[in-house]
Amino acid sequence: MEKTLIELRHISKRYDLPNQGNVRILEDISISIKEGELISILGPSGSGKSTLLRIIAGLVSPSEGSVLYNGKQIVGTNPGVGMVFQSFALFPWLTVLENVKLGLDNRPLREDEKMRRALSAIDMIGLDGFEGAYPKELSGGMRQRVGIGRALVMEPDILLMDEPFSALDVLTAENLKRDLLELWIEKKIPTKSIIMVTHSIEEAVYMSDRAIILSRDPARVISDISIPMPHWRDKTEFQFTEFVDQIYSIMTKREVKPVNVPGEAKKKIEKFPEVPAGALTGFIELIDDLGNTVDLYKLADQFNLYLEDFLPIVETAQIFGFATIRQGDIDLTDIGHQFADASVLERKEIFKAQVQKYVPIIEKIVRILRSKSNNKMEREFFVEIFEKHFGTIEADHQLDILIDWGRYAELFAYDEEAKVLYLESETAPVLE
Ligand code: ADP
Numbered sequence: 001m002e003k004t005l006i007e008l009r010h011i012s013k014r015y016d017l018p019n020q021g022n023v024r025i026l027e028d029i030s031i032s033i034k035e036g037e038l039i040s041i042l043g044p045s046g047s048g049k050s051t052l053l054r055i056i057a058g059l060v061s062p063s064e065g066s067v068l069y070n071g072k073q074i075v076g077t078n079p080g081v082g083m084v085f086q087s088f089a090l091f092p093w094l095t096v097l098e099n100v101k102l103g104l105d106n107r108p109l110r111e112d113e114k115m116r117r118a119l120s121a122i123d124m125i126g127l128d129g130f131e132g133a134y135p136k137e138l139s140g141g142m143r144q145r146v147g148i149g150r151a152l153v154m155e156p157d158i159l160l161m162d163e164p165f166s167a168l169d170v171l172t173a174e175n176l177k178r179d180l181l182e183l184w185i186e187k188k189i190p191t192k193s194i195i196m197v198t199h200s201i202e203e204a205v206y207m208s209d210r211a212i213i214l215s216r217d218p219a220r221v222i223s224d225i226s227i228p229m230p231h232w233r234d235k236t237e238f239q240f241t242e243f244v245d246q247i248y249s250i251m252t253k254r255e256v257k258p259v260n261v262p263g264e265a266k267k268k269i270e271k272f273p274e275v276p277a278g279a280l281t282g283f284i285e286l287i288d289d290l291g292n293t294v295d296l297y298k299l300a301d302q303f304n305l306y307l308e309d310f311l312p313i314v315e316t317a318q319i320f321g322f323a324t325i326r327q328g329d330i331d332l333t334d335i336g337h338q339f340a341d342a343s344v345l346e347r348k349e350i351f352k353a354q355v356q357k358y359v360p361i362i363e364k365i366v367r368i369l370r371s372k373s374n375n376k377m378e379r380e381f382f383v384e385i386f387e388k389h390f391g392t393i394e395a396d397h398q399l400d401i402l403i404d405w406g407r408y409a410e411l412f413a414y415d416e417e418a419k420v421l422y423l424e425s426e427t428a429p430v431l432e
């Protein structure tokens with residue numbers, strides 16, 4: 001039985017945000033990480049993955065719960081941690097050597113010892129010969145090698161990496177992943193555990209022993225999957241694609257939200273993915289063209305898309321009742337097929353029916369417009385209401401998307417210039 005290295009006990013995090021009040025980001029997260037584990041954390045964008053990493057590093061303190069390192073609760077920064085950032089976070093005015101040495105800034109080491117360790121880390125990460133170079137002289141892949149070197153020079157027990165390969169082109173990323181994995185598997189680094197945030201399922205299955213999947217609003221652990229495949233893993237192997245499909249299927253499963261909970265003082269307005277009707281239509285057509293059941297993983301791969309780009313549109317298709325997801329496969333429903341095969345006008349009719357059924361807030365907008373004698377209402381009015389639920393920027397986005405859907409369904413019209421929603425069928429808007 002391997003020793004527990006890090007333990008997260010009932011971690012919650014809230015932020016006080018203007019217009020939104022106290023927003024829960026993380027909710028009751030308990031994870032235990034053992035020596036020898038390489039763990040991936042997956043979750044939708046904005047779910048709180050970076051926040052969770054920062055809490056483990058002790059850079060952010062949790063609202064509730066505690067982080068234990070070697071059985072002791074950490075206070076302040078976690079001494080056992082080295083961190084790698086997506087943006088590399090290098091100092092442009094320092095050389096490679098100086099940037100890497102920075103990792104030892106707070107260590108009580110003699111200068112020559114710091115130098116020795118920094119040079120050895122630079123060597124290990126494949127930057128031999130570039131000690132004197134400045135970041136601007138290096139490619140993205142090499143810059144991230146410096147970022148990793150700066151973390152490894154500390155010889156941390158735990159290496160935390162926040163989407164370390166996301167900013168790199170595919171080939172460079174693959175290369176770096178392989179090099180890092182080699183250091184890890186062959187125990188060339190004393191690091192006891194690696195925790196990596198990623199939005200690539202394939203990357204998670206390629207590298208990690210465990211994949212932890214977070215939900216959003218707030219983030220909870222919705223799945224913790226162990227991936228007991230020996231390295232090096234072959235992406236074309238059946239077992240590999242099985243794991244990828246399994247994780248896809250978990251991440252695309254729509255959370256069933258309780259509707260109209262009795263006694264709830266203020267009803268929450270549901271937040272929808274920001275997918276315009278045109279994008280949804282194109283997607284449904286594509287799935288229809290590809291035949292009956294489509295493997296989402298292969299689809300994303302085929303178009304070289306990341307999960308993050310892909311999930312909102314899949315979710316929207318589910319919300320509208322056009323598609324179902326099972327085991328990483330997407331299937332059009334009967335109404336989804338009808339929609340794909342319909343003429344433009346029929347399509348609008350079907351879309352309208354689905355919107356009315358599944359997006360009740362649109363009906364409320366229509367009712368408000370109808371109740372006004374001139375059948376129009378300033379956009380500001382709705383923004384104002386939405387801000388109570390979502391915050392300023394999000395309120396604007398949510399209204400944009402509802403206007404897009406409402407217009408496509410011809411439930412109402414919108415005057416971009418005057419920023420006014422109005423009912424078209426009745427009278428044309430009288431704009432003063
Ligand atoms: P992820 O890394 O999964 O994309 P983050 O952890 O960066 O997500 O952020 C999760 C949520 O917490 C986001 O909605 C973000 O706006 C919010 N958030 C993060 N840091 C802060 C902060 N310091 N103050 C207020 N809100 C924050």
Ligand code: MG
Nearest residue numbers: 049050051162
């Ligand atoms: Mg992040």
